[in-house]
Amino acid sequence: MTPKKIIPCLDIKDGKVVKGVKFQDVKEVANPADLAKAYNDSGADELVFYDITASSDGRKIFTDVLRQVSQNISIPLTVGGGISSLDDFEAVIINGASKVSITTGALNNPQLLSDASKKYGSDKVVLAVDVKRVDGVFRVFAKGGREDSGLEMTEWIKQGEALGAGELVVNSIDTDGVKNGFDIAMLEAARNAVKIPIIASGGAGNIEHFVELFTKLPGIESALAASVFHFGTVAIPDLKRTLTERGILSVDS
Numbered sequence: 609m610t611p612k613k614i615i616p617c618l619d620i621k622d623g624k625v626v627k628g629v630k631f632q633d634v635k636e637v638a639n640p641a642d643l644a645k646a647y648n649d650s651g652a653d654e655l656v657f658y659d660i661t662a663s664s665d666g667r668k669i670f671t672d673v674l675r676q677v678s679q680n681i682s683i684p685l686t687v688g689g690g691i692s693s694l695d696d697f698e699a700v701i702i703n704g705a706s707k708v709s710i711t712t713g714a715l716n717n718p719q720l721l722s723d724a725s726k727k728y729g730s731d732k733v734v735l736a737v738d739v740k741r742v743d744g745v746f747r748v749f750a751k752g753g754r755e756d757s758g759l760e761m762t763e764w765i766k767q768g769e770a771l772g773a774g775e776l777v778v779n780s781i782d783t784d785g786v787k788n789g790f791d792i793a794m795l796e797a798a799r800n801a802v803k804i805p806i807i808a809s810g811g812a813g814n815i816e817h818f819v820e821l822f823t824k825l826p827g828i829e830s831a832l833a834a835s836v837f838h839f840g841t842v843a844i845p846d847l848k849r850t851l852t853e854r855g856i857l858s859v860d861s
Contacts, residue, residue: 613653613830659689678704725772735773740781762801780810787813
């Protein structure tokens with residue numbers, strides 16, 4: 609049985625955890641360090657920390673907030689937002705990141721994926737793609753979903769894998785925060801295009817959506833969600849219990 613991971617996501621803006629719908633109408637949720645510890649203690653397998661306006665604001669990531677979060681948890685932490693150089697990689701790793709997620713920085717400079725992989729190892733390099741349908745095509749967006757890159761998803765993620773990315777986050781803008789389920793068609797297209805592990809993101813609204821994801825797409829390794837965890841709609845222990853009962857997680861997961 610392929611291990612499955614449940615990963616809460618902390619979207620950070622102005623030092624606070626926030627959440628919106630389809631990357632719009634973003635509202636404050638909680639203090640990141642406190643929420644991170646709660647997820648750590650409730651059985652999350654990993655945690656993702658995104659400084660969601662770093663790229664669009666043209667600034668570096670909130671390393672002070674990152675440091676507070678990393679000191680509160682013992683599980684792996686993936687960090688992204690405003691990563692555009694090897695110096696940025698170094699800065700977030702020094703401040704507690706287990707892995708580094710690149711979105712806009714990779715679109716602007718694909719060679720960064722290769723350079724980072726050679727220096728830190730591909731297991732620390734995560735390519736994140738924010739994807740939206742445009743005229744029926746899965747298009748990759750930059751700057752927190754604000755700018756259409758013009759690139760088609762599968763071609764871009766194949767290139768990213770070839771350059772050295774060791775993991776892929778596929779975030780559906782169409783389903784983000786909508787809570788009607790993961791974007792199965794988009795994720796299936798991604799799974800068929802690359803061999804590296806995929807984290808599915810965007811659309812979870814209840815426990816059955818996680819069951820559907822892992823049942824329909826058994827090749828997907830991880831599920832990431834935010835609002836269903838932040839607002840208590842889904843408790844991680846309950847989710848893992850259901851996934852175990854359905855045979856999706858092993859008993860010792």
